[in-house]
Amino acid sequence: MALAPFEWKDKPALIEHLFPVQKISAESYKEQMAGAGKTLTPLGSYWKGRKPLILNKACILASLLPVTEDHLKDLEIFEMLMGMDAETMQKRLEASLPLSKRDSVGELLVLPYSEQVSKAKRPEELDDHFFAHIWYSVNQHLGTTAKSIPELVEQMGIARFGRRPKVADVFSGSGQIPYEAARLGCDVYASDLNPIACMLTWGAFNIVGASKEKRAEMSKAQRILAQQIQKEIDELGVETDGLGWRAKAYLYCVEVKCPETGWMVPLLPNFIVNRTESIILRLKPDPHKKIYDIEVGFANSETELYDAKNGTVQNGQVVHSPDGTTQYRVNIKTIRGDYKEGKENKNRLRMWEKADFIPRPDDIFQERLYCIQWMKKKPIGLKYDIEYRSVTDEDLAREKKVIDYVGIHLTEWQEKGCIPDMIIESGDKTDEPIRTRGWTHWHHLFNPRQLHILGVINKYISDYPEFVVMFPAMLNLQSKLCAWHNDGRKGGLQNVFSNQALNTLYNYGSRGLLDIIHYLNKTNEIESKVNTNTEVKTHPAQDLKVENDIYVTDPPYGDAVKYEEITEFFISWLRKNPSKDFAHWTWDSRRSLAIKGEDEGFRRGMVAAYRKMTQKMPDNGIQVLMFTHQSGAIWADMANIIWASGLQVTAAWYVVTETDSALRQGANVKGTIILVLRKRHQELETFRDDLGWEIEEAVKEQVESLIGLDKKVRAQNSEGLYTDADLQMAGYAAALKVLTAYSRIDGKDMVIEAEAPRQKGRKTFVDELIDFAVQTAVQFLVPVGFEKGEWQKLQAVERFYLKMAEMEHQGANSLDNYQNFAKAFKVHHFDQLMSDSSKANSARLKLSTEFKGGMMSGDAEIAETPLRALLYALHELSKEVEVEDVLLHLMDNCPNYLPNKTLLSKMADYLAEKREGLKGTKTFKPDIEASCARILSEAIRNQRL
Template identity: 75%
Template sequence: MALVPFEWKNKPALIEHLFPVQKISAETFKERMASHGQLLVSLGAYWKGRKPLILNKACILGSLLPATENPLKDLEIFELLMGIDGESMQRRIQANIPVSKKDTVGNFLVLPYAERVRNAKRPEEIGDSLFIHVWSRVNDHLGTSATSFPELIEQIGVARFGRRPKVADVFSGAGQIPFEAARLGCDVYASDLNPIACMLTWGGFNIVGASKEKRIEIDKDQNNIAQQVQKEIDALDIETDGNGWRAKVFLYCVEIICPESGWKVPLIPSFIVSNSYRVIAELVPVPTEKRYDVNIRYIDNNEELEEAQLGTVQNGDVVHSPDGVTQYRINIKTIRGDYKEGKGNRNRLRLWEKSDFIPQTNDIFQERLYCVQWLKKKTNGSKYDYEFRSVTQEDLVREKKVIDYVGEHLEEWQKKGYVPDMLIEAGDKTDEPIRTRGWTHWHHLFNPRQLLFLYLTNKYTKAEEKYNLFQCMNHLSKLTRWRPQAGGGGGSAGTFDNQALNTLYNYPVRATASIENILANVHSSYELDPTVTTTVNSHPADEVNVENDIYITDPPYGDAVKYEEITEFFIAWLRKNPPAEFAHWNWDSRRSLAIKGEDEGFRRGMVLAYRKMAQKMPDNGIQILMFTHQSGAIWADMANIIWASGLQVTAAWYVVTETDSALRQGANIKGTIILILRKRHQELETFRDDLGWEIEEAVKEQVESLMGLDKKVRVQSFEGLYTDADLQMAGYAAALKVLTAYSRIDGKEMVTEAEAPRQKGRKSFVDELIEFAVQTAVQFLVPVGFEKAEWQKLQAIERFYLKMVDMEHQGAKTLDNYQNFGKAFKVHHFDQLISDTSKSNSARLKLSTEFKGTLMSGDAEFARTPLRALLYALFELSKEVEVDDVLLHLMENCSNYLPNKTLLSKMADYLAEKREGLKSTKTFRSDVEASCARVLAEAIRNQRL
């Protein structure tokens, strides 16, 4: 029997009851590690803040599927639809290993889930064929008749909302959430304040999601544009040497006059041009003109390559020696003329004018071409020969031709909107090019050759090709780094290789032969269901004016990249002349309207946005709010925002979404909190004194429910669903669910309290309630082997250490777990207990042999605690101190030894159990720790006093 409209109207969503976070985390990590292999990255790799598609799919399905009285069956169906069940995993592994090793699939299937995922293809890489086996079981459980995701989504959407579900994201960013919703078969509304974000979202629907016929047309157009641009460049004769060689890369550097010697000095941080080709640049003094020629030379020994690592820029100083004897060293700040004026920093740099595109002759920083890499197709195939050469007089003639041509046409190009004439507005990131170079307009960030190429490309491209224009811009600015160590003799990193606008002393300019592959880049493809409707608008989040059933949002938060500033780099190029498809958007970053940071403006903007979303969804609508759990302040802010918006928390989950990256400086790995929200329909009132037992009951019920499900899953599989970190998050959610259900607490209107501005150094009423709720949740998570009264008797840092011992036993290794539990247990210096805080994916507690005699006394949190005394006793046992002496020292180090004797033996038993079976290494002898703990536990119990 088919589902009828609104049959599930009031049924709870699956994501409010269960969510296999460990598997979703592993899948999410797998997708993030795919880097440029991710489906939408080809549209704009410069946008870094993407929530993985697999996570978005899990959230959308979890919001639509019902939670029934059979949670094991619910989980089975969810895993089938996610492609994370056993049979799907087998197919994914088979698709990823060579045919010759197909008989080894069974070996992979017994590995932990995270290991299986590493050896498997991602579900999206296989496509719809992965799900052929799921539909009969899905339909039997749900009462549907689907054979595809769009059919399933339509049917369960009707059952819940009376129509195909409408999913909205009003902070769409790169469009990951809207695209996944459309791919599943939902109607979609997407918006963002930033037109570049809207453009990326539109591209997901209309390029990656285009029909096969449309994609053929787009790809053909892109190739034609590349050919047309090359034709016009060739007509100018500025990239060939007349002997069959074509330029690949031009290398430029800044040049200054040394104020001490009067010499012109090229600023080249490293003289290595190419590691693999063994090419270096060397300065050749020209004393009569007080300048240097730059000679490009191939070398044949490692010593010279090593010597060439240091150039003329060393630790912020310009260093040069015209005669090889006298060395001049002067700081760049001195050359720039830096000085203080009031609270601001100033310098003597001339501010460039709109008509400028090269330095004027009296500018402090000049620019010069110092090397060219050439390529020539070999006669016997498609491969190329490459050469690095010094700059010749002919090269300088061609260089002048480019400068003259751009100078003649720049004003015209700017009037027509093909080249920017937009001012750089001061800001946290945009101050950098103004301060360090005097560049005041966005076109100043581009070399004349780059301006010419980008003008031609912008002139010829339609909406669908602007994405490749922007990718070219990312690789064609004076902010791109030359990488001598890259393949092919060297390569360039994109402008947004980091999320800043840092100026450089030397930079590459890719010639047409080196950039046309990006201009003609073929994007990923996943044809969307043509019946799905997609709408993209550019407006503030609080101006959404259409009703949607599900809102899934990943809003900006405290540590967010400042896209409202750095995307002006792109906005400037389309501001005057956007394609018709994008013309109705406001081509301005509208920085003042952007929700950002952690201040009162951030909170007010978020409240307005989420209150409007609550108003623009049906009574049974659902919201999923994602945010990175970096600081306790933002967690409290989110609770305030939810309360003030008329919403209520119904569940929360924690998923690891970030990979190790140089951008995050190692230890800053983060996960994502996923909050499930509903409208708060009733005006309920309570008192804080009554909240304690209610929160404790809710936490207990939630945690026991998940632990019960976890045990059932472990019976069927050798892995469970949840770790203590997941249970902790579920406890938070249960506590917040209780809190946010109330409109008045202790006679206070919670919306008013939540909207009240924060007072520096003072906790608000809401902060106190959140802290109380969190502590109640944490206290409930008592490890097996301890009584609740015993557990609460321990110091916070002892509870933290013991809890993390259990986490390590479960296989948790990421530093964010330690950070999260440290905050939850109110441990101020948990890092003192960690062996190495620089490794975000392999953090661990110190063993007793690493503590040795440290943190025994003084003001340290761990000092003079029973657990610290116990760990010292273990250290002594590992050094083969007699057991009787160890017990004597334990009694001396542990105050109130007798009352703590039973607890000490329990802790020793606990450490023995949790350290047993862990992989030991030279620096992590968990086997020794476990053995000593067993001996000590027995000795304490048998001790006669």
């Protein structure tokens, strides 16, 4: 019997009670490591910060699934739907192995889950028949009649909302969330302020989500278009040498006049063209013309190849020697004419004009072609021979032909929208090309060859929305911001947005047509047809006008990429002549409307957006807010935003979503907070004095529930679901759930308080409440071996160190865990306690031997604490100092030794247990630490005073 409409209307969602974050983290990490193999990345690798599809799937399904009295069964069903159950995992492993090795699957199934995942196919890579075994159990448990996930999703949507569920993302970005929602069988509403984001989302639905027949049509159209484009390019005769070779890449460099010698010097950071093939550049002085000819050739020795790593640009200086003896060095800032006007940095570069597309003869920075990479198809197969050659007179004649052709057609092409005529607006990222090159319009970032190729492509694709979607991916491959990568057999060009900036280069590369034309139809082979209703709009989030049942959002925040600026690079090419499917969108970045920063504008924009979403969802609607946080102030702001939007936290989870490649100085965020939100229906009032008991009770109930489920799972010989970091987040959620349920606290209207502007250096009432709630939650998580009173007696830094020792014992070594606990414990300089070898996914605390005698006194948080004294004692024992002497030093170093004697012994026992069994290295020897800790604990207990 089918589920009745609204039968689950008031049932809590699974995501509000349980979420197997460790398994989801493993799956998310696997997907992120797939790089270019990810499903949507081929549409536009320039868009960073994509949330894994598997995480989006988990959030949407867990928002629809109900909680029953049998939590273990709930978990089992969820894992089946996610492809994380044992039977599906076996199929995933088998699918990843050649037939000859499939007998070894049994050995793989006993590995930890994260290792199984690393060797298995991703669930999205498998066809539906791999999941046929799940439907009997799923339908039995849920009372459904589904035979596929879209059928199940529709039935669950009817049971909850009376219709197929409608999922919305008003910060759609690259379309990861909307696409996964549509693939699961939801109706989808997607919007973004940025038209490039909307185009990527449209592409996810209509290109990646296209049927097999539609994909075949696109491939046929792409072949015809490619032939037309190549025909027009070839008619000019500028990409071939007449001997069967075609240009694959052109290498250019900036050239300046040395003020000391009058010589024109090519600016080359190094002279290596291809390190693997030992191909280098040699400068040949021409004293009559005062120029350097550039010769391409093979290095005669390893020494010559090594010396070639130093070019004419060294430490911001132009370095050259016309006679091979006298070396001249001139600072590039001097050549550019840098100076200060008040606090503003300026220079004497000429600002380029709209009609410019090459430097004028008297410009400070000139450009020249210095090498061409040629390719020629081999007689058999699809492979090519590759050659690097010096530039010939014939090459320069072809170069001039391109310049003349672009010069003739520039104005006409700009009027038609084939190439840009848009001014570069000043901004944090867009100031770079203006300041360093004098480029004032977006077409200045492209040389004549690039304008020629891209202009022709743009002219032909405007009637084909699928290919217009792919055009920004081609722009990302073809500008003066594409660096030449000189490693590898073939060498290669980097993308414009290999980082999220607009950094100008002294030398760069330009691709030949054949090296970019295939991007017209470059999509992943994974087939996932979208059959539901999808709608894509471009508007600010707060202008939402339609109701949706579930909102899954990954909003912008203070440290987010400044897409509102850098995507103007793409918008400038498309705004005048977008495909008719996109013509109704606003083709502007609309910087002034973008939610960004960490100031009051950010908070107001976010409150307006989430308040509107709250208004535009049913009373039983649910919101899932993903938040990859970095700034503590922004994390506090999120709680304010939720309160002010009329929402209540019902759960919070923590999932690892980032890879080591994302690790940057000062930005070591490796995971995503998942906040689950509901409408706040009642106007409840309380007082702060009463909150403590309520928060503690809620935290206790939440944590004990999860620990109980974890124990049941482990009892079935399965890996545990949760670590202490997960329990901490659950405790935090329970505390926030209590807080955000109230509309008035201590007589104050919490919406008004949450919206109140911040005053620098002063905590708001909301900040104080959140701090109080967090501390209450953290204090409940007392490690086994300590009494609550003893634990609270310790200083925050001591509790942090001991808690993280337990985390390491559990194998949770990602740096984000340390960051999260440091914030919770209010440890301001946790990095002082971390090993120098710490990385994003393999962080650890310093051992006593690494502290040595440091941080015993002074400003360090751990200085002059009993724990620091204990660690020094362990260090002394490892150096074979006599135990009696170690105890004497411990008595001197430890404040109030006698009252702390029992606690010191307990801490030593605790560290011995947590260090034991950890995998050591040549420099990391936890077994020695454990042994010393046991000796010290025993010595303290038996000490007679």
